[in-house]
Amino acid sequence: MAVYLCHEQPDLYEHDAHVIDARPGAVVLSRSAFHPGGGGQVSDIGTIETADGAIEVTHIEPDGDTWWHVLSDADATIEGDVHVAIDADHRLRVASLHTMSHVLNALVFDEFEGSLVTGAQINGDGTGRMDFDLSAIDNDRLRALAEPVNDVIARGLEVRAVYVDADEAAATPGLVRSMSVAPPPTPDGRLRLIDVDGLDRQACGGTHLTNTGQSRRFEIGKIENKGKHNRRVRFRLGD
Ligand SMILES: [Zn+2]
Numbered sequence: 517m518a519v520y521l522c523h524e525q526p527d528l529y530e531h532d533a534h535v536i537d538a539r540p541g542a543v544v545l546s547r548s549a550f551h552p553g554g555g556g557q558v559s560d561i562g563t564i565e566t567a568d569g570a571i572e573v574t575h576i577e578p579d580g581d582t583w584w585h586v587l588s589d590a591d592a593t594i595e596g597d598v599h600v601a602i603d604a605d606h607r608l609r610v611a612s613l614h615t616m617s618h619v620l621n622a623l624v625f626d627e628f629e630g631s632l633v634t635g636a637q638i639n640g641d642g643t644g645r646m647d648f649d650l651s652a653i654d655n656d657r658l659r660a661l662a663e664p665v666n667d668v669i670a671r672g673l674e675v676r677a678v679y680v681d682a683d684e685a686a687a688t689p690g691l692v693r694s695m696s697v698a699p700p701p702t703p704d705g706r707l708r709l710i711d712v713d714g715l716d717r718q719a720c721g722g723t724h725l726t727n728t729g730q731s732r733r734f735e736i737g738k739i740e741n742k743g744k745h746n747r748r749v750r751f752r753l754g755d
Pocket residue numbers: 614615618710720721722723724
């Protein structure tokens with residue numbers, strides 16, 4: 517995985533670019549601060565402004581290292597110089613839930629003797645889910661973890677992205693619990709880790725908050741038993 521512009525400059529929501537490839541309803545840009553999604557996280561949304569007006573980007577369709585910015589108008593063709601704007605509210609919702617999914621992951625790992633995450637999904641509407649490899653547990657114990665997640669929001673812990681050698685990371689106990697949704701290393705063999713200060717450190721290529729205090733309340737909804745060894749926890753952002 518390449519190092520994304522949105523990883524290098526997480527606060528960059530607007531910039532100029534030019535179209536380097538186009539088809540009806542989609543364009544490839546010379547640079548893009550959109551997050552392409554992946555690992556269960558939806559992509560950024562936003563707009564591309566041209567001399568003729570603004571058009572919405574509904575999602576990113578990655579094709580290898582090429583990102584097609586898919587437009588709301590399937591017939592639209594765009595060329596030349598453009599101005600790009602990322603939807604900051606959407607980014608914040610997704611980054612909030614994604615960051616809290618790290619926190620929940622860490623709490624489940626501690627509460628249930630090293631239980632692993634087997635899948636995750638973060639949606640643009642402020643909802644998401646995580647699947648944990650858990651069997652024969654009381655779902656109320658799982659549901660009760662919403663409170664310590666909200667404690668972490670209230671404490672305002674710093675969240676940092678750091679890059680480490682991928683081989684070293686593979687040998688570090690604890691990082692492995694999220695490998696099912698972890699990104700591949702960068703071309704120079706580094707792995708991106710998200711560090712929630714004093715609580716959690718795991719490999720991830722998604723978008724995150726820079727401080728847990730930026731999140732709205734975290735609420736746990738339905739918990740489903742999906743197979744003998746799988747609990748699906750649904751969650752959402754509260755008010
Ligand atoms: Zn993440």
